Amino acid sequence: MNKIINDIRETARQLLAEGKVDVVIGYEKGSLPLKATPCFVHSSEGVDSLIWDETCENNLATYVAKTPGKKAIVAKGCDSRALAVLLQENQIVRDDLYIIGVSCHGVIDQRKIGAEVGEILEASISDGKISVKGMEGDKEYLFTEVKDATCQTCRYPNPVMEDLHIGDTIEVSQEAAAFADVEALESKSDSERQEYFKEQMSKCIRCYACRNACPLCYCQECFVDCNSPRWLTGGVNRAENLLFQAGRVMHLAGRCVDCGACSRACPQGVDIRALNRKMTKDVYVMYNHESGISEEGKPALNEYSANDPEQFLVKE
Amino acid sequence: MKISKEKFGQAFDALVAEYQIIAPVSDANGIAFKGVKSFSEVKQDYLNSKLPPKAFFFPQHEKLMSYKKEGKDVTVKSELKVENTVLFGIRPCDAKGMQLLDMVFKNDQYTDPYYFERRDKSVIIGVACNKIAPTCFCSSFGLSPAGSEGSDIFLIDLGDSYDVEVITEKGKAVAARFEALSELSADEQALVDKIKDAETSSKVDVSTTTSKLDKMFNNPYWDTLQEKCIGCNVCSFSCPTCHCFDISEEVRKNEGTRVRTWDACMAPLFTLHGSGHNPRDNKKTRWRQRMMHKFNYFVHNNGSMSCVGCGRCIKGCPVNMDIRQVIDGANKAELVVE
Ligand code: SF4
Ligand code: SF4
Ligand code: SF4
Numbered sequence: 001m002n003k004i005i006n007d008i009r010e011t012a013r014q015l016l017a018e019g020k021v022d023v024v025i026g027y028e029k030g031s032l033p034l035k036a037t038p039c040f041v042h043s044s045e046g047v048d049s050l051i052w053d054e055t056c057e058n059n060l061a062t063y064v065a066k067t068p069g070k071k072a073i074v075a076k077g078c079d080s081r082a083l084a085v086l087l088q089e090n091q092i093v094r095d096d097l098y099i100i101g102v103s104c105h106g107v108i109d110q111r112k113i114g115a116e117v118g119e120i121l122e123a124s125i126s127d128g129k130i131s132v133k134g135m136e137g138d139k140e141y142l143f144t145e146v147k148d149a150t151c152q153t154c155r156y157p158n159p160v161m162e163d164l165h166i167g168d169t170i171e172v173s174q175e176a177a178a179f180a181d182v183e184a185l186e187s188k189s190d191s192e193r194q195e196y197f198k199e200q201m202s203k204c205i206r207c208y209a210c211r212n213a214c215p216l217c218y219c220q221e222c223f224v225d226c227n228s229p230r231w232l233t234g235g236v237n238r239a240e241n242l243l244f245q246a247g248r249v250m251h252l253a254g255r256c257v258d259c260g261a262c263s264r265a266c267p268q269g270v271d272i273r274a275l276n277r278k279m280t281k282d283v284y285v286m287y288n289h290e291s292g293i294s295e296e297g298k299p300a301l302n303e304y305s306a307n308d309p310e311q312f313l314v315k316e
Numbered sequence: 317m318k319i320s321k322e323k324f325g326q327a328f329d330a331l332v333a334e335y336q337i338i339a340p341v342s343d344a345n346g347i348a349f350k351g352v353k354s355f356s357e358v359k360q361d362y363l364n365s366k367l368p369p370k371a372f373f374f375p376q377h378e379k380l381m382s383y384k385k386e387g388k389d390v391t392v393k394s395e396l397k398v399e400n401t402v403l404f405g406i407r408p409c410d411a412k413g414m415q416l417l418d419m420v421f422k423n424d425q426y427t428d429p430y431y432f433e434r435r436d437k438s439v440i441i442g443v444a445c446n447k448i449a450p451t452c453f454c455s456s457f458g459l460s461p462a463g464s465e466g467s468d469i470f471l472i473d474l475g476d477s478y479d480v481e482v483i484t485e486k487g488k489a490v491a492a493r494f495e496a497l498s499e500l501s502a503d504e505q506a507l508v509d510k511i512k513d514a515e516t517s518s519k520v521d522v523s524t525t526t527s528k529l530d531k532m533f534n535n536p537y538w539d540t541l542q543e544k545c546i547g548c549n550v551c552s553f554s555c556p557t558c559h560c561f562d563i564s565e566e567v568r569k570n571e572g573t574r575v576r577t578w579d580a581c582m583a584p585l586f587t588l589h590g591s592g593h594n595p596r597d598n599k600k601t602r603w604r605q606r607m608m609h610k611f612n613y614f615v616h617n618n619g620s621m622s623c624v625g626c627g628r629c630i631k632g633c634p635v636n637m638d639i640r641q642v643i644d645g646a647n648k649a650e651l652v653v654e
C-alpha cells in the first residue's frame with residue numbers, strides 16, 4: 001500500500017475515533033475495473049476501504065452540503081476549488097468541514113480505453129503504466145496517454161485550501177495555463193461549430209447526470225425542472241438539449257471550477273466541457289477571474305473591480 | 317434449422333418494403349438501435365445497445381394528442397402514427413424486458429393504446445449473445461444469454477449462418493420469407509448447444525430478496541445505501557424495464573399538445589404533488605422505491621422481478637452504484653423490528 005493511502009486511512013481513523021467528524025467522504029475501490037466509487041465512512045472500523053489513485057474521478061464536493069453533520073473530505077485540487085466556491089456562496093460551513101488535501105496527477109479517461117479494448121475485464125495501475133485486459137484485446141498504456149482531457153489543462157492540481165496535506169505537491173506545467181482547446185474551437189467557422197454542437201447535442205438523453213455530478217449545480221429547483229414558467233419541455237432533441245446546456249453554462253459563469261465531473265458523468269459522451277471551457281476562458285480574459293482559487297475570493301459576478309480588463313466595454 | 321446470412325440478408329432487405337426495420341448499428345457513441353434500410357448496415361458483432369430498445373414502444377417524449385381552440389370550437393387530434401416494425405437483434409434480456417413492460421401497460425382495467433398499437437404491430441427478432449459482458453447477470457433471474465423468451469423469431473449467430481427458431485404466429489409471417497433453410501451440421505448443432513448452455517459469469521442470488529424486502533421498509537440499510545447516489549436519471553433511462561412516466565401539457569396560446577415523457581424515481585419531480593408535498597423527498601426514499609419496485613412490488617403485482625440483468629445501469633452510473641451489490645446488501649442486511 002502506498003504512503004498516501006496509508007496516511008488518508010490513518011487521518012480518517014483518528015478523526016472518527018476522536019469524534020472530530022461524523023463521516024469521512026472519500027473513495028473506495030469500485031465494482032468495475034478502473035472505477036473508484038465515492039464512499040462514506042462513519043466509524044473508524046471502516047477506514048481501511050479508503051483508497052487513492054488515478055481512478056478517483058468524482059468531485060466529492062458535490063456531497064458536502066447534502067451530508068449532515070461534521071465531515072472530512074478527501075479533496076484533490078478541483079474538489080478543493082469547488083469547496084472554495086461553495087464557501088464563498090455560503091452553501092457550506094467551514095467549521096463543519098475538515099479537508100484532507102491530496103495533490104492529483106490527474107484521473108484516467110476510461111472511455112478512451114474502452115473505445116480501444118472493448119469492455120474492460122481487468123486492469124492494473126503501477127508506475128505510471130496501466131495494463132488493461134479487454135474483451136477486444138489487451139493493451140498497456142502510459143498514464144499520460146489516457147489522462148482525462150480536463151486534467152491535461154489543470155492549473156490547480158494542489159488543493160487551494162486544506163486542513164492537512166497528504167503526500168507531495170505537484171508542479172504545474174506551463175502549457176496547462178493555455179486555452180489551446182478553446183482557441184481551436186474558436187478558430188472554426190460558425191457552420192463548423194454549429195455542426196459540432198449539433199452532433200454533440202444529438203447524443204444527449206437529458207439524464208441530468210452532468211448537472212447532478214456538478215458540485216456547483218446545487219439549486220433547489222433547477223430551471224429545467226421548473227414548470228412555471230416552463231423554460232424547457234420534456235422534448236429530447238438537439239435544440240432543447242442545447243438550451244439546457246447553454247442555460248447551465250450561463251449559470252456556471254465565473255463559478256465553474258473546470259473539474260470535468262460533468263463530462264465524466266455523462267453516459268453519452270457529450271462534450272459538455274467545450275462550452276464550459278469557453279466560458280471559463282472568457283471570464284478569465286474579461287475579468288481576470290479564476291473561480292475558487294482561494295477561500296477568500298468572491299464570485300466574479302458578485303464583485304466589481306475597476307481593474308477588470310473588460311475590453312468588451314466601449315470606453316470614452 | 318439454419319439459414320445462410322446471405323439468404324437471411326436478402327429476406328431482410330425485402331422486408332424493408334413492408335416494415336420499418338430497427339437494428340443495432342454502430343454510431344459515434346457505441347451501439348444503438350436505429351432504423352436501417354439494408355442488412356449491410358447492421359452491426360452483427362456487438363454486446364448490446366447502450367440504451368434499451370424500449371423507446372420504440374414507449375418513447376421518451378411522446379405526443380398523445382394535440383388540441384386547438386378557435387372561438388368556441390375545440391378540435392382534438394390523435395397524434396398516434398404507427399408503422400409495422402421489425403426489431404432485429406434484440407438481446408434476450410431486452411426481449412424479456414418487453415414482456416415485463418407489457419404487464420405494466422395492460423392490466424385487468426386498462427390497456428394503453430399508445431404502447432400496444434406499436435407493440436402489436438412489431439415483430440421481435442432476438443439474437444443470442446455469443447459474447448457475454450462482465451456486467452451481464454441475466455442468469456440470476458432464470459434467464460439466459462440464449463433465452464428465446466419474448467422473441468417472435470430467435471436466431472443464434474453461427475458465423476456464416478443463423479440457427480433459426482420461429483416462436484410465434486407473428487414470427488411465422490416474417491419467417492415465411494426465409495429461403496433455403498437447411499439442417500444444422502453436427503458441428504453446428506454442438507455450437508448451438510454450447511451457446512444455449514452458457515451462463516453469465518456474474519450472478520447474484522435473488523432467491524430470498526423479495527421476502528427479505530417485505531420486512532425492510534424501515535430498515536437502516538437505505539440510510540447508507542443512498543449516500544453516494546447523485547440522483548440522476550441514468551439508471552432509469554438505461555433500464556429496459558423502467559417505465560415511469562409523466563403526462564404534461566405543452567401549450568402555446570390557443571393550441572397545445574398533451575405529451576408523455578419518461579420519468580424516473582430519482583428525478584426531482586417524481587411523485588411531487590401539486591401542493592408541493594413530496595412523499596419521497598430524499599434519496600433514501602427514492603432508492604428504496606427503486607429496489608422495492610423492482611424486487612418486491614413488481615413481484616407481488618406481476619409475479620416477476622423487474623430487472624433482467626442487462627447491466628446497463630451498472631455501466632452507466634456515474635458513481636458506480638452497482639445494483640448487484642445493492643441486491644446483495646439487501647440480502648445480507650440485518651433485520652430490525654419494524
Ligand atoms: S443548471 Fe442552472 S438552474 Fe440548474 S442546477 Fe445548475 S445552476 Fe441551478
Ligand atoms: S449527462 Fe450527458 S446525456 Fe445526460 S443530460 Fe448531461 S449532457 Fe445530456
Ligand atoms: S445512475 Fe447512479 S447516481 Fe444516477 S440515480 Fe442511478 S444510482 Fe444514482
Ligand code: SF4
Binds near residue numbers: 551554555622630
Ligand atoms: S435494473 Fe439495471 S441491470 Fe436490471 S434491467 Fe434495469 S438496467 Fe438492466
Ligand code: SF4
Binds near residue numbers: 579
Ligand atoms: S419507480 Fe423507479 S425503478 Fe420503478 S419503474 Fe419507475 S423509475 Fe424504474
